Amino acid sequence: MSANDSIVAAATPIGESAIAVIRVSGTLCQELCKDALRVPYPTPRRSILAGYRDIEECLIDDVIFVFYEEQNSYTGEPSLEISSHGNPLITKKIIEDLVARGCRLAEPGEYTKRAFLSGRMDLTQAESVATLIKASSERALEVARIQLRGDLGKKISDLQSRLLDLQANLEAYIDFPEEDLPSEDIKGPSDALANLIAEVDHLSQSAGCAQLLEAGIRCLIVGSPNAGKSSLYNLLCGEQRAIVSEESGTTRDYLFSRIEIGPFMVEMIDTAGLCEGGSTVERLGIERTLQLSEEADCFLFVLDSTLPFPDSVGKVLAEKINAENCLIFENKIDLDDSQDLNNFLPNFQHLRLSLQTCEGLGDCRTAIELMMQKLVPPPSDECMIVNARHAANLAISSDFLREAHRLLLEGLSIELSILEITSGIGALGEIVGKTNNEDMLDRLFHSFCIGK
Ligand SMILES: Nc1nc2c(ncn2[C@@H]2O[C@H](COP(=O)(O)OP(=O)(O)OP(=O)(O)O)[C@@H](O)[C@H]2O)c(=O)[nH]1
Ligand SMILES: [Mg+2]
16 A cells, blocks of 8 residues: 555445535545546635546536645645535445546545644544544533644643653753762752653543543432332433333333433433342342442432431442432422431432422432533543543553652662653653554554545
8 A cells, every 4th residue: 555545435424415525635636636527727625516527438426526735635635525416326436436547445544544644633633533523422522622623732742841851951960970969959850750740640540531421421320119210210311211100119120321411421321229128030130230330430319208218228339329429319309208318328419309390300400410520520721631542651651750750769860760751751752643653553543434
């Protein structure tokens, strides 16, 4: 495969649609304008109406195309975007013709890979293109947009340049015989290094958030039998999915739905009530609830406020729930014998509501969204969201920097410490892709869709 060969792919999903877009990138583009579209000198970045003729000179379709010059396109190469009528047969014929004229079918992510290789974007930006396309919630979109803007790349460059300054600073100490070096002199660079390590570590901590954005936040509705868990589930999902009945132990298998709550995609799960004893089937349901709790990100704990609080039920989940990841919903406040259950898990936020009359439901929705806001805070300069690949490189960098710090603190060797910092800077470089690692690039871009 030559770096300069021209590639072609459908940029829109194949199917009946108003229009279909075909994308070409590479040196053949200018020639294609002349031969297939009969517009030898297209004005770049302008929509032009033309007939697309195949290699046999037969008209395939009337199309609108845009020509992009080298350095002024997504890939950095001469490019063409051809919009035809959205009939899969037309798309197929045009693509086949483009192949007959010397283009090659693009591999997944190949346009973005070329954009990266031509220096149009760093690796974090290239990755964010895929994240942007796959984003399933407002927050995921926001994070991808910020990354596409290059903010994470800038943050990494800033860390690298401060580490380089620090190295320059340390070079000045090399000429001192180590035993003569006053320990207070090394304190400045060593403190600066400790701060940089803290920043690197802080950045990598947000990798969990990326996972929550990608997979959705898993929210488990738990509580004692008959408390109103399925009623809550149905209201949040906006449809009568779960069976609601006055019979205790109605829900046995769990149910789940992907729903949007504020800017988040949430996997909402209705579970079997937790209780002691019960039938074999009920006990199996409870076991399943406990298994699900292992992988849950947050909990909605529903109580029947007309009954004494079920201490044993709280204990079952004690290791999984805390004041940050769990809200207590005291349900059935429409009934006369409803009481405050504040003494049940008193440090947790309690909300009183009626799922029958919907009183208090608005506050509950707000509280759920706030709890999720804390789990996945909005991205900012202080809190950027990194993916698992970035986090792995940040961890490697952090290890090198810690070693450099140890060497400095223990007065062992400034030269070795400088070398460790160089490795730390290199690991940061992998994040933005300054270093060439073909394997990693192939793996990364293959997760993209074709045509991107
Ligand atoms: N009065 C009143 N009844 C409610 C309220 N919420 C739910 N119920 C009733 O309580 C009963 C149990 O509701 P479900 O939603 O099935 O409760 P659950 O927790 O899913 O029950 P299991 O699946 O059996 O554990 C039903 O008869 C509901 O109509 C409420 O706010 N007020
Ligand atoms: Mg139920």
